[in-house]
Amino acid sequence: KAGVTQTPRYLIKTRGQQVTLSCSPISGHRSVSWYQQTPGQGLQFLFEYFSETQRNKGNFPGRFSGRQFSNSRSEMNVSTLELGDSALYLCASSLSQGYSGANVLTFGAGSRLTVL
C-alpha cells in the first residue's frame, strides 16, 4: 500500500513569494498533520486536519495556512515567504484522531523548501 506522498520534494523560492505544498495520505487515512523541521527549532507542529476541518493549530503566523479536501488530500500554503521559512515540511497521516494501538502517524518524505 502506498505511503504518504508529498510534492514537490524540493523547491526554491525567493522572499515575498508564496508556496503551496501537497500531501496525499495513505489510502483510508482521514487525518493529516503538518510539521516544520528546521535545525534551530526542530520539529514543530503546524496544523492538523480531519474530515476537511482544521482541528488543531500550532503557534505559527497567519501566513501559514492549510486545507484538506474531501478525498483527504491536504495542501499547505505559506504566503509572503521569509528566509526563516526555509525548512523541511513534513506531512503525516493517520486513520483518525486520537491515539490507539492502530492509529499512529505515518510520515511522508517531506518537501524541502529553500527561500533565497
Add this chain to the structure above:
Amino acid sequence: AQSVTQPDIHITVSEGASLELRCNYSYGATPYLFWYVQSPGQGLQLLLKYFSGDTLVQGIKGFEAEFKRSQSSFNLRKPSVHWSDAAEYFCAVGNYGGATNKLIFGTGTLLAVQP
C-alpha cells in the same frame, strides 16, 4: 506544558556495541510515547510506541524501549548496533485521551556508528 528532552545531541558508538538513547518527558498524566528515526533526506519512520500495558516495548530493527513512570523516561535501546542504524532519532509524546494526533518532539539525537 508537555515537553520532551533528549539530553544527548550527538552519540558515537562502535558497530556491534550496545546503544541507549535517553528521553525524558514532562506530562500531567500517562502519555503516549513514541520513538521515530530519520535518515538523511527522509521523513520519520516509527520505531516503536508505548500506549499502555507492558512497560518494555519492542519495535522494528531490533530496538526496544522501556517506560519508567517514576523517572519520566522512555529510553531507547539496542543490544548490538549496525552501521545502517546511523541516523537521527526522535522521541515524541502524544496527548493521552485527546482527539488529536499532535506530537511534541524532542530535539533529536544524532547517532554515528564507527566501523
